[in-house]
Amino acid sequence: MTKRVYEVAKEYGVSSNDVIKVLEEHNIKATNFSSVNDKEKDLLDKAYHKKAADNQGKKANTAQSGQNDKGQHKKENGDRQNQNKNGGNAHQNDNGSKHNNAHNHNAGGGNRSQQPQRNNQNNNQNNGQNNHKKGGTPAQGTQQSQQNHQQGDNKRTKYFGHAKQNGDNRNTSSDNKNRHNNNNHGKNNNNQGNNRPHTLLSNVLNKGKHKNKRNKGQFANQHTQEAPVKKTKNYPTSIELPETIIVKDFAERLGREVSEVIKKLFMDGFMATINQEIDYETASIIADEFGVTVTQEAPPEDPTEIEEIVDAPETLKTRPPVVTIMGHVDHGKTSLLDAIRQSSITSHEAGGITQHIGAYQVRYEGKKIVFMDTPGHEAFTAMRARGAQVTDIAVLVVAADDGVMPQTIESINHAKSAGVPIIVAINKIDKESANPQQVMQQLTEYGLISEEWGGDTIMVPVSAHKKIGLDDLLENILVLAEVLELKANPDRPAQGVVIEAKLDKGRGPVASVLIQKGTLHVGDTIIVGSCYGKVRAMTSERGERVKKAEPSIPVEILGLNDVPEAGDILNVTDEKTARSVAEKRLEKKRSSELHVNAKVTLDDLFNQIQQGELKELSLIVKGDVQGSVEALSQSLMAIKSDEVRISIVHAGVGAITESDIMLASASNALIIGFNVRPDASARKAAEHENVDMRTYRVIYDAINDVEAAIKGMLEKKYEEHITGRAEVRQVITTPKVIVGGSYVKEGKITSSSKIRLIRNGIVVHEGAIDGLRRFKDDVKEVAEGYECGITLENYRDIKEGDEIEAYEMVEVAPE
Numbered sequence: 092m093t094k095r096v097y098e099v100a101k102e103y104g105v106s107s108n109d110v111i112k113v114l115e116e117h118n119i120k121a122t123n124f125s126s127v128n129d130k131e132k133d134l135l136d137k138a139y140h141k142k143a144a145d146n147q148g149k150k151a152n153t154a155q156s157g158q159n160d161k162g163q164h165k166k167e168n169g170d171r172q173n174q175n176k177n178g179g180n181a182h183q184n185d186n187g188s189k190h191n192n193a194h195n196h197n198a199g200g201g202n203r204s205q206q207p208q209r210n211n212q213n214n215n216q217n218n219g220q221n222n223h224k225k226g227g228t229p230a231q232g233t234q235q236s237q238q239n240h241q242q243g244d245n246k247r248t249k250y251f252g253h254a255k256q257n258g259d260n261r262n263t264s265s266d267n268k269n270r271h272n273n274n275n276h277g278k279n280n281n282n283q284g285n286n287r288p289h290t291l292l293s294n295v296l297n298k299g300k301h302k303n304k305r306n307k308g309q310f311a312n313q314h315t316q317e318a319p320v321k322k323t324k325n326y327p328t329s330i331e332l333p334e335t336i337i338v339k340d341f342a343e344r345l346g347r348e349v350s351e352v353i354k355k356l357f358m359d360g361f362m363a364t365i366n367q368e369i370d371y372e373t374a375s376i377i378a379d380e381f382g383v384t385v386t387q388e389a390p391p392e393d394p395t396e397i398e399e400i401v402d403a404p405e406t407l408k409t410r411p412p413v414v415t416i417m418g419h420v421d422h423g424k425t426s427l428l429d430a431i432r433q434s435s436i437t438s439h440e441a442g443g444i445t446q447h448i449g450a451y452q453v454r455y456e457g458k459k460i461v462f463m464d465t466p467g468h469e470a471f472t473a474m475r476a477r478g479a480q481v482t483d484i485a486v487l488v489v490a491a492d493d494g495v496m497p498q499t500i501e502s503i504n505h506a507k508s509a510g511v512p513i514i515v516a517i518n519k520i521d522k523e524s525a526n527p528q529q530v531m532q533q534l535t536e537y538g539l540i541s542e543e544w545g546g547d548t549i550m551v552p553v554s555a556h557k558k559i560g561l562d563d564l565l566e567n568i569l570v571l572a573e574v575l576e577l578k579a580n581p582d583r584p585a586q587g588v589v590i591e592a593k594l595d596k597g598r599g600p601v602a603s604v605l606i607q608k609g610t611l612h613v614g615d616t617i618i619v620g621s622c623y624g625k626v627r628a629m630t631s632e633r634g635e636r637v638k639k640a641e642p643s644i645p646v647e648i649l650g651l652n653d654v655p656e657a658g659d660i661l662n663v664t665d666e667k668t669a670r671s672v673a674e675k676r677l678e679k680k681r682s683s684e685l686h687v688n689a690k691v692t693l694d695d696l697f698n699q700i701q702q703g704e705l706k707e708l709s710l711i712v713k714g715d716v717q718g719s720v721e722a723l724s725q726s727l728m729a730i731k732s733d734e735v736r737i738s739i740v741h742a743g744v745g746a747i748t749e750s751d752i753m754l755a756s757a758s759n760a761l762i763i764g765f766n767v768r769p770d771a772s773a774r775k776a777a778e779h780e781n782v783d784m785r786t787y788r789v790i791y792d793a794i795n796d797v798e799a800a801i802k803g804m805l806e807k808k809y810e811e812h813i814t815g816r817a818e819v820r821q822v823i824t825t826p827k828v829i830v831g832g833s834y835v836k837e838g839k840i841t842s843s844s845k846i847r848l849i850r851n852g853i854v855v856h857e858g859a860i861d862g863l864r865r866f867k868d869d870v871k872e873v874a875e876g877y878e879c880g881i882t883l884e885n886y887r888d889i890k891e892g893d894e895i896e897a898y899e900m901v902e903v904a905p906e
């Protein structure tokens with residue numbers, strides 16, 4: 092039997108990517124799922140035997156473990172991306188590399204607000220390189236970089252940051268990019284070594300420091316002169332410092348008089364007072380002058396966080412895949428879920444009462460697969476917007492008689508944006524009008540090319556009604572799951588995600604949880620979002636009481652003190668921690684209720700880019716017709732910027748919907764609408780999720796705004812305020828005018844209002860009111876809940892069901 096690439100890779104104990112690379116060296120194109128023929132197998136045999144022979148020549152053990160390590164890492168990081176690529180899905184790959192880029196940026200000093208220790212390590216490495224270059228012999232450099240305290244190193248980068256520009260061959264592209272972003276201001280270069288906000292003070296001190304270097308002898312003398320007196324005291328040789336410190340406390344840690352510290356600061360050109368706060372960089376420069384090395388104190392623990400447990404690779408065990416079914420309305424998502432569920436219930440289980448707990452397990456060929464119970468991408472995206480992701484594989488249902496429809500495209504984009512691989516189920520193949528080939532053809536436009544056609548997306552023809560192809564679908568889910576190497580450590584305190592929660596009259600708060608790591612047991616103390624409690628009872632989707640739940644298993648739990656939210660994370664911990672962390676979270680939630688997490692906005696774009704917080708601007712483009720959506724998307728993508736990359740997360744025809752908002756929220760995107768408006772639920776969701784939506788009537792304006800926002804030149808003089816909405820309930824035609832007999836649903840309509848006429852979410856006209864009447868009288872305004880007759884200036888095409896949106900432009904005071 093011929094084997095597929097991933098199977099062969101397993102035999103050699105290498106990653107599929109390695110095998111693909113070897114085949115590529117022989118001009119053979121392959122993917123994870125490609126079959127490997129005898130000739131190819133021979134080539135691989137040779138390649139791997141040769142490698143093995145090579146390795147023997149070297150230190151066998153090290154080489155071997157290196158290889159294995161590499162294989163493993165590659166698998167973990169690469170397979171999902173690989174699968175994404177297999178889906179012909181450039182965007183997913185982009186996502187992967189985006190993350191890497193972001194990381195690199197941070198390592199190079201991009202992220203100034205957070206300072207993970209890891210970054211410091213990277214920076215120190217760089218500093219070591221700089222030392223080599225700058226002064227002394229390499230040996231000295233190495234010695235120095237090893238002996239010097241981390242911060243000493245950081246500081247050195249600060250002073251000699253420009254050394255990098257002299258052409259260190261080892262500069263990575265991210266280094267270059269950083270340098271570019273930093274614009275070669277000495278200040279920023281200095282900052283490269285540590286991701287800390289740069290203050291005026293440290294700038295001043297840098298200058299001072301150079302001066303000091305020059306006058307080193309002089310200061311050294313001062314040190315030696317002072318030394319005999321101070322020797323009697325026991326000064327610390329190394330201290331830990333927080334991100335910022337008050338001068339008085341700093342002096343205390345140094346074991347020096349405050350006046351001495353202030354003097355040093357003064358000599359370095361900075362006037363500081365006893366109660367002034369100085370930053371870490373400044374403090375470390377001064378400490379260095381006192382001959383004290385500094386390390387950075389670990390940031391204070393966040394009392395609302397539960398410490399993350401890092402699982403050693405050897406503790407990880409294979410876990411079942413978690414699948415979400417997505418697709419267009421009526422393409423058969425629910426039918427497929429039901430069909431799979433029914434066909435998986437074996438006769439002895441048939442008596443059990445199945446109940447809805449948000450997800451259910453099926454068994455196929457002895458292996459488990461977990462299906463999320465709520466089909467469609469909405470729940471999936473809402474969960475992502477809350478920061479939780481449970482889905483490993485998306486099954487995209489496309490009806491063979493209907494083909495690719497708007498929500499099919501939405502689903503593809505939602506899955507891509509989340510980096511979740513897609514399997515296509517072409518449903519309703521029992522129908523006479525079914526045309527699976529056409530579906531396959533249409534899907535190629537969205538980067539999903541079937542394996543049959545040389546692509547890498549698994550496409551399975553099915554019929555939920557006739558139960559055709561279900562085995563094939565399940566088998567392919569398991570194959571993909573194997574490639575993805577889904578693993579978790581079951582032997583640790585559990586961590587999971589709430590998929591549904593409610594208050595049950597008899598049982599109290601009930602939460603359905605999908606366990607992601609560890610095993611949850613009855614009796615465990617848990618914290619779930621800002622709720623806590625002890626697991627009193629657990630039930631499976633078959634209504635059976637269970638005592639434990641392992642990774643990927645959904646269970647309904649009782650015993651919480653309150654109802655958590657979908658997307659909340661469950662952690663097992665001790666009672667004291669659970670209670671105190673839950674309380675802290677509740678406090679935090681209350682205090683930050685008003686400012687929902689900061690999302691990208693056009694007004695604040697420039698700021699965020701400048702702060703290095705935003706490297707990619709994600710956009711969702713909605714328009715009235717396909718042509719304008721395409722034109723707008725292409726023009727937006729064509730905006731050139733060195734600082735920020737523009738990516739279109741989703742583009743589609745029609746009104747801005749709640750689903751668009753949730754996607755924008757989950758992917759921190761801006762929404763650009765052209766000739767379309769948000770519907771009522773979208774408006775509400777946008778407000779709740781803090782998503783910035785901009786609607787335009789002229790493509791050029793949209794492009795201009797985005798471009799100006801990126802460059803920080805957005806002119807914002809006027810802001811649109813919606814004053815009211817009316818629905819046209821009857822159209823009255825008179826010889827002179829067309830009157831829209833309307834009902835004011837929200838706010839008020841005034842005779843001087845500017846208006847938009849909206850039909851099915853599309854703006855069909857924008858202009859002004861010509862006449863506003865109640866009964867026979869002209870009126871100035873009509874309030875909510877009243878009927879009126881509206882005529883529009885220079886516009887007659889009013890239809891029943893149209894919405895009239897009244898707005899005014901309000902001047903916004905400059906910031």
Ligand SMILES: Nc1nc2c(ncn2[C@@H]2O[C@H](COP(=O)(O)OP(=O)(O)OP(=O)(O)O)[C@@H](O)[C@H]2O)c(=O)[nH]1
Pocket residue numbers: 418419420421422423424425426427466518519520521522553554555556557
């Ligand atoms: N002939 C045929 N009809 C099907 C098949 N699967 C589903 N249908 C029919 O298609 C219609 C829609 O099926 P649903 O399962 O409700 O579709 P859905 O995608 O869940 O729809 P929403 O929940 O509205 O998004 C129903 O009338 C089903 O009976 C199939 O395999 N063959």
